[in-house]
Amino acid sequence: MTTVTDVGPARGELTAQAGYGVTQRRVLHSEWTKLRSLRSTLFSLLAAIVFVVALGILISWAQASHWDQESPIDRLTFDPTNTSLSGVFLAQLAIGVLGVLMFSGEYGTGMIRATITAVPHRLPVLWAKSIVFAVVTFVLMTVSSFVAFVGGQAMLSSKHIDTTLGHPGVLTAVFGGGLYLTVVALLGVALGALVRSTAGGIATLFGVLLILPLIVNFLPSSWSHNIDPYLPSSAGQAVFTVVRESSSLGPWTGLLLFCGYAAVLLAAAAVVLRRRDA
Amino acid sequence: MIEVQGLTKRYGEKLAVSELSFTVRPGIVTGFLGPNGSGKSTTMRMIVGLDQPSEGSVLINGQRYRDVRAPLCEVGALLEARSVHTGRSAYNHLLALAQTHGIPRRRVGDVIELVGLAGVARKRAGGFSLGMGQRLGIAAALLGDPGTLILDEPVNGLDPEGIRWIRTLLQDLAAQGRTVLVSSHLMSEMALTAEHLVVIGQGRLIADMSVADFVAGASENVVHVRSPRAAQLRDLLLSADVTIRADGADVLEVSGLPSDRIGAIAAAAGIALSELTPRQASLEEAFMALTHDAVEYHGGSASALPHQPGDGSAQTAGGARLETHGAGARS
Numbered sequence: 316m317t318t319v320t321d322v323g324p325a326r327g328e329l330t331a332q333a334g335y336g337v338t339q340r341r342v343l344h345s346e347w348t349k350l351r352s353l354r355s356t357l358f359s360l361l362a363a364i365v366f367v368v369a370l371g372i373l374i375s376w377a378q379a380s381h382w383d384q385e386s387p388i389d390r391l392t393f394d395p396t397n398t399s400l401s402g403v404f405l406a407q408l409a410i411g412v413l414g415v416l417m418f419s420g421e422y423g424t425g426m427i428r429a430t431i432t433a434v435p436h437r438l439p440v441l442w443a444k445s446i447v448f449a450v451v452t453f454v455l456m457t458v459s460s461f462v463a464f465v466g467g468q469a470m471l472s473s474k475h476i477d478t479t480l481g482h483p484g485v486l487t488a489v490f491g492g493g494l495y496l497t498v499v500a501l502l503g504v505a506l507g508a509l510v511r512s513t514a515g516g517i518a519t520l521f522g523v524l525l526i527l528p529l530i531v532n533f534l535p536s537s538w539s540h541n542i543d544p545y546l547p548s549s550a551g552q553a554v555f556t557v558v559r560e561s562s563s564l565g566p567w568t569g570l571l572l573f574c575g576y577a578a579v580l581l582a583a584a585a586v587v588l589r590r591r592d593a
Numbered sequence: 594m595i596e597v598q599g600l601t602k603r604y605g606e607k608l609a610v611s612e613l614s615f616t617v618r619p620g621i622v623t624g625f626l627g628p629n630g631s632g633k634s635t636t637m638r639m640i641v642g643l644d645q646p647s648e649g650s651v652l653i654n655g656q657r658y659r660d661v662r663a664p665l666c667e668v669g670a671l672l673e674a675r676s677v678h679t680g681r682s683a684y685n686h687l688l689a690l691a692q693t694h695g696i697p698r699r700r701v702g703d704v705i706e707l708v709g710l711a712g713v714a715r716k717r718a719g720g721f722s723l724g725m726g727q728r729l730g731i732a733a734a735l736l737g738d739p740g741t742l743i744l745d746e747p748v749n750g751l752d753p754e755g756i757r758w759i760r761t762l763l764q765d766l767a768a769q770g771r772t773v774l775v776s777s778h779l780m781s782e783m784a785l786t787a788e789h790l791v792v793i794g795q796g797r798l799i800a801d802m803s804v805a806d807f808v809a810g811a812s813e814n815v816v817h818v819r820s821p822r823a824a825q826l827r828d829l830l831l832s833a834d835v836t837i838r839a840d841g842a843d844v845l846e847v848s849g850l851p852s853d854r855i856g857a858i859a860a861a862a863g864i865a866l867s868e869l870t871p872r873q874a875s876l877e878e879a880f881m882a883l884t885h886d887a888v889e890y891h892g893g894s895a896s897a898l899p900h901q902p903g904d905g906s907a908q909t910a911g912g913a914r915l916e917t918h919g920a921g922a923r924s
């Protein structure tokens with residue numbers, strides 16, 4: 316028969332001695348444990364790495380092998396850096412979904428109630444999830460971008476259409492692959508907290524990143540030229556593009572605007588998380 | 594010590610908890626009793642800051658939950674709905690919670706041991722049975738060695754062994770001087786576990802008393818009478834404040850008359866009695882009577898039309914549910 320003879324030191328002692336209590340650093344530690352202890356998270360991160368590296372190299376190889384049939388205009392606007400980073404477009408799906416799941420996964424399973432009873436101020440949870448997932452994404456995706464760049468250029472060098480990190484804008488662009496995905500991660504976290512459902516969060520995120528540009532393209536071209544550069548997707552993707560259209564934003568301006576969108580969503584998430592019943 | 598003061602919660606039009614005030618004292622198990630939908634879970638969510646009260650406040654040892662520096666060390670809560678990510682192991686779930694407070698890993702191992710989950714601590718919580726899930730929830734509640742514990746229907750759906758385990762646990766925790774508030778919609782369960790009762794119906798306080806007083810005073814007693822001439826006796830006993838229910842051809846359930854008076858009346862008429870047993874109302878009956886009175890008291894038309902689905906008013910819904918319960922309890 317089970318009886319509870321000892322549930323720990325006498326009440327209160329434990330707390331007083333050890334200085335237990337919620338701090339931002341401790342919540343970061345907790346969120347790191349949560350991130351690494353879900354198998355689905357690890358699989359998705361692995362998928363994102365494979366997408367960036369393998370797809371970048373594959374598409375570079377395809378471009379090189381068809382170079383001789385390309386039209387003069389296509390050759391003129393060819394962007395060897397961006398080509399080797401094309402896996403970023405696919406990886407954003409994995410990163411975005413994972414970002415949304417940071418919160419929606421907790422709302423879906425009820426874990427959020429345990430999280431919020433432990434951290435009743437709530438905002439430290441939003442910051443911790445954002446920081447932990449952004450740092451993990453930045454590290455993994457920047458390394459992946461460099462690997463994809465090196466591998467992709469090796470493919471392109473067979474036709475001497477490769478570039479090097481020394482060329483103007485190239486180093487920025489390769490870092491840009493990781494930076495773009497980091498901001499996508501933050502957009503996902505904010506949307507997950509705002510929308511709370513996985514399906515809703517994913518639909519909103521990719522509606523904005525993938526569908527919105529398509530719709531804008533249907534507008535009269537004088538309009539779409541004025542609107543398109545400021546869309547989150549176009550602004551964000553400017554940072555890993557070297558050969559750009561005249562209307563598009565510069566890499567840092569674009570990234571800054573993309574970060575601005577993420578900041579607005581995170582602020583909205585903070586307000587809502589603080590106010591709403593869990 | 595938990596002090597609930599004038600607590601009110603509205604979900605849109607729906608009034609879930611209304612001007613509720615009570616105090617939960619340390620050292621005993623306090624039962625939080627009320628029919629389904631009476632606002633127990635809502636109140637408990639407000640105690641730990643998950644839901645924002647529309648009005649009123651809750652203080653835990655004099656502090657608002659949000660202002661507590663180490664909430665897990667102050668209050669441990671087992672909520673009604675599961676609060677665990679299904680993809681994470683029990684160990685990592687508890688570890689992540691412990692880390693928010695800087696509680697060491699050692700303590701995680703200790704609470705896992707304590708609730709008897711050592712064998713499955715590394716397994717995904719999604720695969721846990723109901724009983725294992727409750728044990729994990731209790732481990733989380735005990736993680737910070739809190740002085741106050743709140744458990745929302747902890748025995749729901751458990752097997753007898755699990756129920757007994759939780760009962761013993763709660764009583765042990767209270768005996769150590771902790772404040773224990775445990776909710777249930779079953780009076781019989783509370784009678785076995787709790788020493789004090791806070792009873793609510795439709796979000797309002799109905800009773801705040803010891804279990805002993807509740808049982809003794811909530812309902813008048815009934816005398817069970819068996820006689821071959823029951824029908825004749827019935828006519829002799831009947832008067833304005835006596836109610837009699839016939840139960841089979843030779844059995845009467847008499848309330849409003851003490852057993853010695855019944856015996857005297859029967860003797861005077863020369864009617865033989867084969868059984869004369871004073872019987873205390875069952876706990877469930879006492880509870881029904883109490884909550885039903887509250888329903889009638891608060892809801893004028895509702896008591897007249899207890900089974901009408903009608904406009905879906907809270908009183909009607911609660912009344913109907915109580916009636917159903919009553920039938921079940923007596924059968």
Ligand SMILES: Nc1ncnc2c1ncn2[C@@H]1O[C@H](COP(=O)(O)OP(=O)(O)O)[C@@H](O)[C@H]1O
Nearest residue numbers: 604607609627628629630631632633634635636
């Ligand atoms: N989040 C919510 N939104 C709307 N109504 C709610 C919500 N939570 C509870 N309620 C309503 O409030 C009342 C009290 O519910 P609850 O606290 O769960 O009762 P209990 O735990 O005593 O069964 C019920 O009528 C329920 O339908």
Ligand SMILES: [Mg+2]
Nearest residue numbers: 633634673746
């Ligand atoms: Mg409930």
